Amino acid sequence: DVQLLESGGGLVQPGGSLRLSCEVSGFTFSSYVMRWVRQAPGKGLEWVSGISGTGGTKKYADSVKGRFTISRDNSKNTLYLQMKSLRAEDTAVYYCVKDGQAAPIYIPNFMDVWGKGTTVAVSS
Amino acid sequence: EIVLTQSPGTLSLSPGERATLSCRASQTVSSSYLAWYQQKPGQAPRLFIYDASRRATGIPDRFSGSGSGTDFTLTISRLEPEDFAVYYCQQYGSSPITFGQGTRLDIK
Numbered sequence: 001d002v003q004l005l006e007s008g009g010g011l012v013q014p015g016g017s018l019r020l021s022c023e024v025s026g027f028t029f030s031s032y033v034m035r036w037v038r039q040a041p042g043k044g045l046e047w048v049s050g051i052s053g054t055g056g057t058k059k060y061a062d063s064v065k066g067r068f069t070i071s072r073d074n075s076k077n078t079l080y081l082q083m084k085s086l087r088a089e090d091t092a093v094y095y096c097v098k099d100g101q102a103a104p105i106y107i108p109n110f111m112d113v114w115g116k117g118t119t120v121a122v123s124s
Numbered sequence: 125e126i127v128l129t130q131s132p133g134t135l136s137l138s139p140g141e142r143a144t145l146s147c148r149a150s151q152t153v154s155s156s157y158l159a160w161y162q163q164k165p166g167q168a169p170r171l172f173i174y175d176a177s178r179r180a181t182g183i184p185d186r187f188s189g190s191g192s193g194t195d196f197t198l199t200i201s202r203l204e205p206e207d208f209a210v211y212y213c214q215q216y217g218s219s220p221i222t223f224g225q226g227t228r229l230d231i232k
Contacts, residue, residue, distance in 0.1 A: 035221075044212065044223055044224070044225045044226045045161075045169065045212055045214075045223040045226075046223070047220055047221050047222070047223070050221075059219065059220065061220065095168055095169075100159075100171065100174060108157070108215075108216040108217065108218060108219045108220070108221045109216050109221070110157070110159035110171065110174040110175075110214065110216050111159075111171065111214075112171045112174075112180065113171075114168035114169055114170070115168065116167075116168055117168055
């Protein structure tokens with residue numbers, strides 16, 4: 001079974017930092033683009049960031065560019081999201097998501113497996 | 125970026141009825157690269173449809189997707205109690221990927 005397990009969420013003050021992790025199993029991690037998608041309380045889905053299978057290409061939503069850094073460790077089957085300069089509007093459930101199709105490069109794609117999510121709350 | 129607009133915002137129907145959900149794009153979605161997801165309260169989204177009309181693994185055939193260009197539709201032929209949820213469309217024809225704002229399907 002394909003599984004994605006996020007961790008690292010919590011309560012942080014505005015301006016603070018947090019590092020999310022996503023441990024995966026059940027598929028060849030390095031063959032897939034991986035993404036982070038978030039959902040603010042009572043709101044819709046927002047793509048945050050994506051990374052190619054090798055880690056060589058990284059993309060960010062304008063709302064987080066310059067503050068968030070995505071990375072991956074294919075030897076540990078783990079995806080990361082380093083978040084800095086956090087704002088109240090970053091408060092959300094953050095989902096780790098696997099693309100539906102393996103790809104050698106970074107391409108837009110649908111997503112077939114989602115983690116359960118980890119909650120980030122930014123508040124003083 | 126492509127903006128997706130879903131309608132209606134809320135749809136109230138009874139079990140056994142037919143549901144039609146719309147997703148309209150601000151520009152053509154390349155190759156009909158459009159997906160639909162279902163989300164229930166407290167749960168992660170679940171892929172239902174991709175490539176506009178292909179059902180994901182395990183999705184019952186009462187769910188069907190159609191459309192091309194800028195207009196896409198998710199149809200549920202006969203609603204079951206477990207179908208009442210929020211549905212999101214997502215385009216992956218161009219970067220960045222974007223989502224619609226969702227349609228809430230409520231029990232009438």
